[in-house]
Amino acid sequence: MxxxxxxxxxxxxxxxxxxxxxxxxxxxxxxxxxxxxxxxxxxxxxxxxxxxxxxxxxxxxxxxxxxxxxxTEYRSSDENDRLLPLLGGLLGVGVLAVIVAANVPLDAFGASFTVGLAAATVVVASAVEYVRVQSSISRAYAPVFVGAGVLTLLALVGVALFAPSVYVPLYLLVTLGGGGLVAYAARHREHLSGPGLExxxxxxxxxxxxxxxxxxxxxxxxxxxxxxxxxxxxxxxxxxxxxxxxxxxxx
CATH class of the missing domain: 2.30.29.30 (Pleckstrin-homology domain (PH domain)/Phosphotyrosine-binding domain (PTB))
Known part of the structure; x- marks a missing residue:
């Protein structure tokens, strides 16, 4: 009993x-x-x-x-779960971006355009890296995808450096921080168990x-x-x- x-x-x-x-x-x-x-x-x-x-x-x-x-309840994750550090890093990058944007003479359009350009750079860079390391993608098409991705990255970086509405320090912060978070998530993807809500x-x-x-x-x-x-x-x-x-x- x-x-x-x-x-x-x-x-x-x-x-x-x-x-x-x-x-x-x-x-x-x-x-x-x-x-x-x-x-x-x-x-x-x-x-x-x-x-x-x-x-x-x-x-x-x-x-x-x-x-x-x-x-609805929160299920505590195991000790190897990497979701909380990832969310903490995302929150940290967001807070730093807000602090940087608030301390420079940057209008709403300039801040939004800078963050959007940085996000696009992270997405393209992540896609290029994914195609480069994936063996399931045809070898005949992989160089084409990688080449097109590199050209797109160069174009995005050129816009960031020379467009007058882009604040370069903010662009670099979001790009490097976002790229680091994506790399962290890819490296620990087997230990990302989701939000734990049941x-x-x-x-x-x-x-x-x-x-x-x-x-x-x-x-x-x-x-x-x-x-x-x-x-x-x-x-x-x-x-x-x-x-x-x-x-x-x-x-």
Missing amino acids: RPAEERFTRHLVEGESVQQLASGTLLEDAVRGTAAVGATDRRILCVSKTGEFVDVSYDYICSIESQRRTR RHPETHLSINTIDGETIRIAIDAETDFDRELSACVHRYEDSIVDRAVAGTVIE
Whole structure:
């Protein structure tokens, strides 16, 4: 038996049977966090990892609301992941570019044109290097691509050096910084695992009681806990009615 199930069963009373058990998250202020959530034959019981619990007897439940939602969480990457250093380098280059552009008499068009020209230079240089090292590209076409790329690079550098609207220090900063980031990404491409964001579909249950309280629980959407809980409540209500009818004295 798993630890969560052991903690849950310790809170059962004599004769109480478990109809459905699932892992969920308590969204209450008093007891919050991952918990074992179970529907027994007489109540809903939620037991947290620390042993705290919330329970509601079925005869105190007046309504149950169920909604499907999606939770997005960040998955921590392994120690070899190079994405964060790459993003940090990109942010650093961007901050330096803004500082340089803000401290020179450069209008918006000149700054945008300089950054765009530098970005184009990085893209062309990266494409030339990719074609040069790839063995899958036909040897007959590779020299043509490389030659055309080199000519394009010379043209871009010539524009950067002689166009009056280009600020050369900013151009060099973005070109060298961007080129270094591209080279870093290419060298560590096997260790770039993506942003680490995962989406999990969940079922949010709002259990409203007769005294005006609401218990909120998030359950994995793959389970049918909400339907089973509703069925348990109805079975409990039917048993109450049956016992009341059976106990009626007929004169």
